[in-house]
Amino acid sequence: MLITVISLVIAAGVFLWIFAPLFGQPEQIPQKRGREELMSAVNRSVHELETDLKLEKIQQEDLDVIQKHLEEESSS
16 A cells, blocks of 8 residues: 555656646747748748649739738748
8 A cells, every 4th residue: 555655656746747847837939030041931932832833723813922921921
């Protein structure tokens, strides 16, 4: 019986130690990227969208709207 109680106490302690960060205050994840990395991501996305346009998965108007949105988001 004593061994069972000790095992349960140890298991509860390990559980709380491992999962303690989940019960703490939430922290905001930084969303900052370098300018070069951001432009590379935008260019890669635009290239993929142009490929989709060539494969006729999207229309030119949609590509223009998406590209404009990506450029606005990357500049802010």
